[in-house]
Amino acid sequence: MLSLFSLFLFALLLVSTRLLFWIVNLLVIAPLRDPLRRVAGPDAPFFHGHLTHIGDPDLSCVAHEEWCKLYGKTFRIQGLGKFDYRLMTFDFRAISHVLNSPIYEKPWQTRSLLSTVMGRGIFAMEGAEHHLQRKIISPAFTSQAVTALTPFFFQKAEELRDKLDVLLNKESGPIDISHWTSRATFDAFGLACLNYNFNALDSETEEVYLAYRRMFHLVDKKTVLRILFPSLDKLWPDAVAREIQESRNVIYRAGQVLIANKKASVCAEKCDLFSVHDKDLLSLLIKSNLSNDPSKRLSDSDLLDQITSFLFAGSDSTAVALGWCLLFLAQHPDIQSQLREELVQSPPSASTIEAFADDIPSYDAFSGSLPLLDAVVKETLRFCPPVHGTIRVATADDVIPTSSPVTLCDGTVAEPGQSIHIRKGSFVNIPIEGLNYSREIWGDDALEFRPQRWFNLPPNARPPAFPGLASVMTFGYGPHSCPGFKFTLTEMKTFIATLLPHFEFSVVEGQKIGKYNGVLTRPFVKGSLSQGLQLPLLVKRV
Numbered sequence: 001m002l003s004l005f006s007l008f009l010f011a012l013l014l015v016s017t018r019l020l021f022w023i024v025n026l027l028v029i030a031p032l033r034d035p036l037r038r039v040a041g042p043d044a045p046f047f048h049g050h051l052t053h054i055g056d057p058d059l060s061c062v063a064h065e066e067w068c069k070l071y072g073k074t075f076r077i078q079g080l081g082k083f084d085y086r087l088m089t090f091d092f093r094a095i096s097h098v099l100n101s102p103i104y105e106k107p108w109q110t111r112s113l114l115s116t117v118m119g120r121g122i123f124a125m126e127g128a129e130h131h132l133q134r135k136i137i138s139p140a141f142t143s144q145a146v147t148a149l150t151p152f153f154f155q156k157a158e159e160l161r162d163k164l165d166v167l168l169n170k171e172s173g174p175i176d177i178s179h180w181t182s183r184a185t186f187d188a189f190g191l192a193c194l195n196y197n198f199n200a201l202d203s204e205t206e207e208v209y210l211a212y213r214r215m216f217h218l219v220d221k222k223t224v225l226r227i228l229f230p231s232l233d234k235l236w237p238d239a240v241a242r243e244i245q246e247s248r249n250v251i252y253r254a255g256q257v258l259i260a261n262k263k264a265s266v267c268a269e270k271c272d273l274f275s276v277h278d279k280d281l282l283s284l285l286i287k288s289n290l291s292n293d294p295s296k297r298l299s300d301s302d303l304l305d306q307i308t309s310f311l312f313a314g315s316d317s318t319a320v321a322l323g324w325c326l327l328f329l330a331q332h333p334d335i336q337s338q339l340r341e342e343l344v345q346s347p348p349s350a351s352t353i354e355a356f357a358d359d360i361p362s363y364d365a366f367s368g369s370l371p372l373l374d375a376v377v378k379e380t381l382r383f384c385p386p387v388h389g390t391i392r393v394a395t396a397d398d399v400i401p402t403s404s405p406v407t408l409c410d411g412t413v414a415e416p417g418q419s420i421h422i423r424k425g426s427f428v429n430i431p432i433e434g435l436n437y438s439r440e441i442w443g444d445d446a447l448e449f450r451p452q453r454w455f456n457l458p459p460n461a462r463p464p465a466f467p468g469l470a471s472v473m474t475f476g477y478g479p480h481s482c483p484g485f486k487f488t489l490t491e492m493k494t495f496i497a498t499l500l501p502h503f504e505f506s507v508v509e510g511q512k513i514g515k516y517n518g519v520l521t522r523p524f525v526k527g528s529l530s531q532g533l534q535l536p537l538l539v540k541r542v
């Protein structure tokens with residue numbers, strides 16, 4: 001009879017052999033069969049990769065340009081090491097294939113990280129489930145729906161203007177603008193999304209607001225180990241995981257009450273669902289959901305996850321973009337004065353602002369009204385996209401079509417029309433900022449903040465050559481692209497149009513602002529990162 005100890009040894013041996021085989025396969029066997037080995041790209045030692053080069057905004061801009069020069073628009077990089085070859089591409093044919101094909105998904109690590117914070121909202125979905133959710137949310141993002149939200153943006157922009165006015169009576173030093181844009185856009189989102197006033201501009205004490213804030217902050221603190229092995233959070237939750245869970249509980253409790261109340265008011269008018277007057281996203285989602293086939297409706301907890309996803313995706317990203325916009329205006333006082341002049345000459349209203357939320361056709365149609373405002377906002381989104389890049393994983397072996405030559409390791413060149421083979425499990429990096437900085441697309445001054453370019457875009461930056469939403473890659477592309485791009489453009493324009501006629505923004509002398517890449521690309525004072533992410537600007541009444 002086998003003793004318990006021998007059984008244990010046997011089990012240990014089995015597990016170790018399995019583990020050893022997995023490691024040998026991961027590091028040696030599978031990479032030997034990886035077709036990306038044939039594609040040229042930058043080299044690095046066996047256990048080194050290029051993740052810092054592509055993730056650090058100080059390095060990525062130079063690295064992208066150098067790699068494109070050396071290898072062409074499509075090349076391979078190393079992720080965690082030589083066993084983890086990834087494809088990086090600036091070729092729109094390849095990008096369009098990857099972002100539109102059902103073979104490519106967001107990696108499970110990304111989805112798992114996002115769903116820890118946001119629940120199973122749209123970010124965590126793929127395939128038919130994602131398609132259905134997209135259909136349910138789409139009525140909430142039409143031009144008409146966004147126009148209806150514009151008064152909320154004006155309300156909060158005016159409150160921010162008054163708040164800055166009060167601050168100027170008390171303080172004369174720089175003001176951390178990103179702190180205030182973050183509070184203001186959170187409030188605006190609360191009104192637009194939930195018809196709920198967090199009043200974060202007034203005081204930072206509201207329980208739900210604080211829970212969201214904590215979550216924004218905690219996502220950036222997740223360790224790589226816990227991102228790669230999310231089940232650790234269930235088996236052995238650390239302080240970050242526990243705090244995220246506590247914050248989610250607060251949000252869920254409040255959200256359930258909000259949804260129940262909103263449903264009651266929608267159902268009270270259910271004889272005509274579309275007669276409900278509330279224009280916030282939650283009301284629209286509930287209406288859209290109720291008019292759907294009952295078997296396909298979202299549950300209350302799904303609805304809550306959607307709302308949390310929107311709040312996460314939409315409130316701080318717009319705050320960050322607004323902050324960058326004010327910084328660029330501070331760095332370019334001449335553009336700031338011209339824009340102020342435009343706004344004073346033609347004070348904006350909900351309809352003029354919304355006219356510019358659309359893409360190029362309506363931009364052309366309304367170019368007489370607030371053209372510089374449109375150009376400044378779009379140039380900001382091009383020049384500093386809050387989402388630095390995105391990534392997909394191949395769920396099956398595939399061939400990717402390209403429109404420009406691809407250099408192979410043996411020195412030969414695969415001409416356009418020849419496809420790149422990729423194996424199941426390989427990652428593809430889409431460099432959003434890299435595409436926004438490409439000289440080939442934007443011209444030799446691509447690395448300058450120059451809103452005037454929008455009055456006469458080079459052909460490569462115009463549709464159909466350029467496929468991005470609002471003519472930038474900032475909002476992604478394909479079925480997972482950002483549904484909130486009109487919302488963002490409208491909100492940013494409303495805030496800038498409200499603040500600029502009252503205040504002059506300027507930079508603090510001797511202070512350099514850098515880009516810090518977490519989930520979003522945020523500003524920080526170079527040399528003072530330990531004091532946190534911030535954007536101090538000098539503000540003066542006009």
Ligand code: HEM
Pocket residue numbers: 106122123134309310313314315317318321385386387390391474475476477479480481482483484485487488
């Ligand atoms: C400056 C502001 C914003 C930026 C830069 C931005 C950027 C992006 C990008 C790049 C994606 C695609 C990610 C990928 O393909 O991997 C995305 C998706 C998404 N965004 Fe935005 N976004 C912004 C504002 C908003 C707003 C205001 C909302 C909501 C009101 C929103 C809601 C979403 C949602 C729900 C998705 C997921 C779509 C899907 O998976 O189908 N975003 N966003």
